[in-house]
Amino acid sequence: MSNKQKSVEVEERGHWGSKVEFLLAVAGNVVGLGNVWRFPYLCYKNGGGAFLVPYLVFVVTCGLPLFLLETTIGQYTQQGGITCWRKLCPLVEGIGYAGQLILFYSCMTYIIILSWALLYLVFSFSSQLPWASCDNYWNTDNCIDFSTQNKTFEWTNQTNTTFAATEFWERRVLAISSGIEEIGSIRWDILLCLIVMWITCYFCIWKGVKSTGKVVYFTATFPYVMLVILLIRGLTLPGALDGVLFYLLPEPSRLTDPQVWMDAGAQILFSYSVGVGSLTVLGSYNTYNNNCYKDCLWLCLLNSGTSVVAGFAVFSVLGFMAHEQGVPIAEVAESGPGLAFIAYPQAVAMMPLPQLWSICFFVMLILLGLDTQFVAMEVVMTSIIDMFPTVMRRPGRRECFLLLFCLICFFCQLVMITEGGMYVFQMFDYYACNGACILFLCVFETVALGWIFGAERLYGIIKDMTGVNANPFFKICWLYFTPLVLLGSFIYSLVEYQPLTFNRWYVYPAWAYVLGWVMTFSSILLVPGWALYKLGTGTGSFKQRFHHLCQPAPECSLTKIEEAELQHITEEDLHWLNSS
Template sequence: GAFLIPYLIFLFTCGIPLFFLETALGQYTSQGGVTAWGKICPIFEGVGYASQVVECYLNIYYIIILSWALFYLFSSFAAVLPWASCNNPWNSDLCVDILNRSSLDNRTLPANATSPMIEFWEKRVLGLTDGIHKLGTVRWELALCLLLAWIICYFCIWKGVKSTGKVVYFTATFPYVMLIILLVRGVTLPSAAEGIIFYLKPDISRLSDPQVWMDAGTQILFSYAICQGCLTALGSYNKYTNNCYRDCIMLCFLNSATSFIAGFAIFSVLGFMAREQGVPISEVAESGPGLAFIAYPAAVTMMPVSQLWSCLFFLMLIFLGLDSQFVCVESTVTALVDLFPGVFRKKGRRELLILAIAVTCYLLGLLLVTEGGMYIFQLFDYYAASGTCLLFLAIFEVICVGWVYGKWRI
């Protein structure tokens, strides 16, 4: 709950203004994320190059989440969800079915007991090693899922923005259908209200924690694709007279409203999960990959027809991830085409460029689907596109447009 306060502050002071700035820049220069900055202020063209470096990192590691989601989706078609019990070859002697923890005597639980969901995630999916110094071998199943994700991405964007737009009509709207279904299912579960209260009730004391503010700022910058070259690239395809101000306001509020409503779908299920396990909600609430690949899969095992809810959830993740990946790749492609128009605007060159990017990113991404790849993924996540990086880029963008280019010329 306390997170919503700094989130709203950053939304109105940073998110919406920067979203509009980058989109308008692309629309009025008709250039990608690098050359647009060179047009208004050549000395600040480095801002564009820096944003493309961030984008290249995202192209490599963000799609790994899609490979995990595809793995879980395929696993959801089993007669019994494989993370629902400890009766699998990859489970250890420390595995305990914590879904029925309320009926267990705590004295019978080992101090280092784990759940079947955690063991499925760490042992079956990731094959996690002791550290980054032990990368181990490539998880071939994840490598195939990653290959499938790149094949889907390539054939959805290879013909340009117009064909991508037709695909996005489905991939962007279908998740809303699934979100509504999951929301209705979530709020009708027992103890869903407790989870929603936990979600909305602010802990004012947390506002003194700088990390809460940093997380809120990072969430705004990352979820709005600010300082990544995406908005400038997409804006460059707009008509010169398009009302981008109206579009930006609508998209920003739609984005934040979707995130807010998704919170109800997630926390209502976590409230139900806490009731079933007999523990506080704070103990079942996870962040990052843990929420999508441990907490929510654990919750669906408690529902009737658990395979259906699992499939719907991971399909939603896949479609949302694909939309983000489309934009990431399109940003890089547009930047390169505008930098080297004589090379890439010839017939068939754009398709070859996208293929080269896809193959290169796939080969580099194989490092992240090794047994120690999760540690490399975390390095990318914490440093490659961190809130600090995006914040510095945002500051330079504002200085460039508001001071060097001049506010009176805008």
């Protein structure tokens, strides 16, 4: 077989079918569960409306510059999260490997949440919501149900009681054991939901950007329909205004607390999906002249705007819940799984037509999480395929490799759906996917691109691709503000480290903390480790090796305009020489 025939068998890398597909894919990736169950909680916990001050500071100095930076290098190099660094700055290729490892950890944990949400959705079709009463086999004598008992009795005697929604979550869904040492058996109903979610994700992206670009038309837009419905319903409930005021009431004194600023920074990194290569891969499927500068500004506005609107939807319902129970809002406001699987389900159980609102809420959660999950999978797939294009882009290879990736994640995460699985899940979430790891990667990313590759060169690339002069403020951020703010946040996160606990009472054994730190450093050490490996195995003196590894690939050393100008001058010179 000739080389020409062989090359025909290698599939094209592909592009988005339209600009809308790119915008929806990025929106679906960055707008996720964190907008609904993390931002509103952080806002009320850290000073209400005053929290928006540090939040906006991090948006301007870190979120927007990093968002634009990663999208730009993806669109410019047309490469995934690992091979883009080979073209721009080979010395720090470890950033790409570290980002993919964090995404691998995230793929295992994030889909567990979707499985829980799917199980709740199935139960939402019951004639009576199972978390709305204490008449089930999993309930204890201490169970209380706000819909049937006296409110004053519940509030004054709550020390030895538990809510029906809490018992459903802990005793029915999780069947949680007493500690990580007691793993127990697999929860088979969650296992079934997990299989359904993996099959869904597989077929969403099995054809690459061709299938992903079509699926996001539904998964990225329909959650907004559900969010608007829940927002309107929430604002019409009694007590909703109290919840909204509690959510936004400013506490300026909290601005002096460093932890408030850390929470704002961590929220920006997670919600903007920076540091792990996701935006790089999504941008790499754009055409070279796409106006990514304008796209990034609008997408960042959409992301932050969704967070604020979700806060109104969530806290209007929590205000209603506090009104009905006769308790302070602070007692019902939670973050993370506690909000999604205890507080909110308990609130909808107290509304008229509870099944309808429960279905709306969990459909929204599933769709918000689904596109974030399959985009993360697509990013890992693209990054690995771009490393071995001639092998992996053969017909049928991608589908087989994706199936292998799904199976590896599935079998690795089985321990998380056991009776002790919640403890393992929290370890992965707290250590393997935490903000410190991403902070570290973002610091190296901005230093490598701002100082080694060159902020001025990046500025020229944006001008070359979009025809627009980006605001010079971005250059200042890439050089100074972003790396300094991120480095300060990284150091503070290590200084103020608090060991992981569960429900404020369970302390993990020492070996679990050691394992947690191993997961943390498994990604962080890839950056200096790869640099040392390349410096140690190269040829020439140390200075020559370092200089070579800091140089971009020849095709990335000039913009298209510069290449065209150079080519034009060369042709003119040759013509003049020949005529002479």
